[in-house]
Amino acid sequence: xxxxxxxxxxxxxxxxxxxxxxxxxxxxxxxxxxxxxxxxxxxxxxxxxxxxxxxxxxxxxxxxxxxxxxxxxxxxxxxxxxxxxxxxxxxxxxxxxxxxxxxxxxxxxxxxxxxxxxxxxxxxxxxxxxxxxxxxxxxxxxxxxxxxxxxxxxxxxxxxxxxxxxxxxxxxxxxxxxxxxxxxxxxxxxxxxxxxxxxxxxxxxxxxxxxxxxxxxxxxxxxxxxxxxxxxxxxxxxxxxxxxxxxxxxxxxxxxxxxxxxxxxxxxxxxxxxxxxxxxxxxxxxxxxxxxxxxxxxxxxxxxxxxxxxxxxxxxxxxxxxxxxxxxxxxxxxxxxxxxxxxxxxxxxxxxxxxxxxxxxxxxxxxxxxxxxxxxxxxxxxxxxxxxx
Amino acid sequence: xxxxxxxxxxxxxxxxxxxxxxxxxxxxxxxxxxxxxxxxxxxxxxxxxxxxxxxxxxxxxxxxxxxxxxxxxxxxxxxxxxxxxxxxxxxxxxxxxxxxxxxxxxxxxxxxxxxxxxxxxxxxxxxxxxxxxxxxxxxxxxxxxxxxxxxxxxxxxxxxxxxxxxxxxxxxxxxxxxxxx
Numbered sequence: 347x348x349x350x351x352x353x354x355x356x357x358x359x360x361x362x363x364x365x366x367x368x369x370x371x372x373x374x375x376x377x378x379x380x381x382x383x384x385x386x387x388x389x390x391x392x393x394x395x396x397x398x399x400x401x402x403x404x405x406x407x408x409x410x411x412x413x414x415x416x417x418x419x420x421x422x423x424x425x426x427x428x429x430x431x432x433x434x435x436x437x438x439x440x441x442x443x444x445x446x447x448x449x450x451x452x453x454x455x456x457x458x459x460x461x462x463x464x465x466x467x468x469x470x471x472x473x474x475x476x477x478x479x480x481x482x483x484x485x486x487x488x489x490x491x492x493x494x495x496x497x498x499x500x501x502x503x504x505x506x507x508x509x510x511x512x513x514x515x516x517x518x519x520x521x522x523x524x525x526x527x528x529x530x531x532x533x534x535x536x537x538x539x540x541x542x543x544x545x546x547x548x549x550x551x552x553x554x555x556x557x558x559x560x561x562x563x564x565x566x567x568x569x570x571x572x573x574x575x576x577x578x579x580x581x582x583x584x585x586x587x588x589x590x591x592x593x594x595x596x597x598x599x600x601x602x603x604x605x606x607x608x609x610x611x612x613x614x615x616x617x618x619x620x621x622x623x624x625x626x627x628x629x630x631x632x633x634x635x636x637x638x639x640x641x642x643x644x645x646x647x648x649x650x651x652x653x654x655x656x657x658x659x660x661x662x663x664x665x666x667x668x669x670x671x672x673x674x675x676x677x678x679x680x681x682x683x684x685x686x687x688x689x690x691x692x693x694x695x696x697x698x699x700x701x702x703x704x705x706x707x708x709x710x711x712x713x714x715x716x717x718x719x720x721x722x723x724x725x726x727x728x729x730x731x732x733x734x735x
Numbered sequence: 736x737x738x739x740x741x742x743x744x745x746x747x748x749x750x751x752x753x754x755x756x757x758x759x760x761x762x763x764x765x766x767x768x769x770x771x772x773x774x775x776x777x778x779x780x781x782x783x784x785x786x787x788x789x790x791x792x793x794x795x796x797x798x799x800x801x802x803x804x805x806x807x808x809x810x811x812x813x814x815x816x817x818x819x820x821x822x823x824x825x826x827x828x829x830x831x832x833x834x835x836x837x838x839x840x841x842x843x844x845x846x847x848x849x850x851x852x853x854x855x856x857x858x859x860x861x862x863x864x865x866x867x868x869x870x871x872x873x874x875x876x877x878x879x880x881x882x883x884x885x886x887x888x889x890x891x892x893x894x895x896x897x898x899x900x901x902x903x904x905x906x907x908x909x910x911x912x913x914x915x916x
Contacts, residue, residue: 404871404874404876405876405877440875440876458874458875458876497875497876497878497879498874498875498876498877499876499877499878499879499880500877500880503876503877522871523871523877523880523881541864541867542880542884558864559864559884575860576861576864576891592857592860593857593891593895609853609857610857610895610898610899626853627898627899627902644850645899645902645903645906646902666906729906729910730906
């Protein structure tokens, strides 16, 4: 019995030991809840109808709404999440929103302080207002500590900027790594430079857009220049457009007048009035052409599915491009320069008389007329194929 | 103006012919000339020939050079430390760069000059984007997205070259086949 008691003592001591070890290894209290801190900024002011709004942002979701009032209303919210209050505040500390305004101008800018640069925060600053993080009041210091080099990302920082602007205003937007949305009808020129962010707009009368690495959607654009690289563009209704694109996917439902400078793109045009310019290494499909086209192409492919009777001119100067005309129009003068072996057409056309054209390179010229010519279709394709149905 | 001068000369013709310059005038002129000659003869003081000043100049130069070298070294060290935080970028560079160089060389061989130049311009734009991303990486904000974009940038350069080379080679092969037929 005594021996058993003695053994029990040992067992109890070991159990106590284990319990104590567990108790000391576990912190008395662990806060696993995520803490969210945010800072809001709201202001409004009377503005001239032709106010210029210059916005320079990063990592921000910008929503601009046009309204028929001569005033501006700004709402901005910066939200930071952290594993504790200190961390959340430190994230917020690094984000500064600067702004000033007059009835003619609204200037807003978002700065993310770099570790070394934070000490200089506020210097060289022409802005009259600064909305910075909470930490200045929290820690009483303007310097960032080395331990506060917390990585900001989409999960722990969210910046949303909503601005209501007169519809006749001139917004100039510069946004990186954030999406931009324009709601309503902007009747004056909108200028935007976006890098890694999507752009969405309802109705723009005039636009100068430089967009890269993002998806672009515009419901209606009356007149504009779009420079697009490494992204996609979807336009529903366009009046006059100058499109300079590189490595993109473009889809336009309807365009009256398109001046194209495309390289390495996939472009689909549904209803097209005039189409001029050049396309290199580009797959270009025109589903309907109604007025004219004057195109220079190199490599890639070019397809016209439907040509309307209103067409006056189709002039293609191609090099190593696969050209397809899915429909042949009556009352047309055709002028074709191609290598005979690369020309596919209905049998009756293949029997047309061929004139040598730069015979050394094996090209021939074939000219024929169908009906009473009201339009001309001329295709010169060096090294490429031509298919006519 | 000319008439006035003429009249004055005519009026004082007699005085001009007879009037003598005072003797002290020549003495004064001679003295002034001596002074100017003495001034010209004074040797230029060359400060740098004094040993103390020479040593001070050398010391100053050394301090400035040391500061510049130190700043340069610190910049390089901090840059190295910064980039070492992103091994995936170093991996991407090591993996894609030789492939990109090889494709550019291939393009130079088979493509014409205008085409190569245009493509090099596109590659330069992509490189510019890479630099913008690298600059924004210093924000220490959304770095995962930026690093991903930087790696993707290398891939885009390679894909661009591959797509264009493929198309040129396809066309050239067709042409060869046509010639053989």
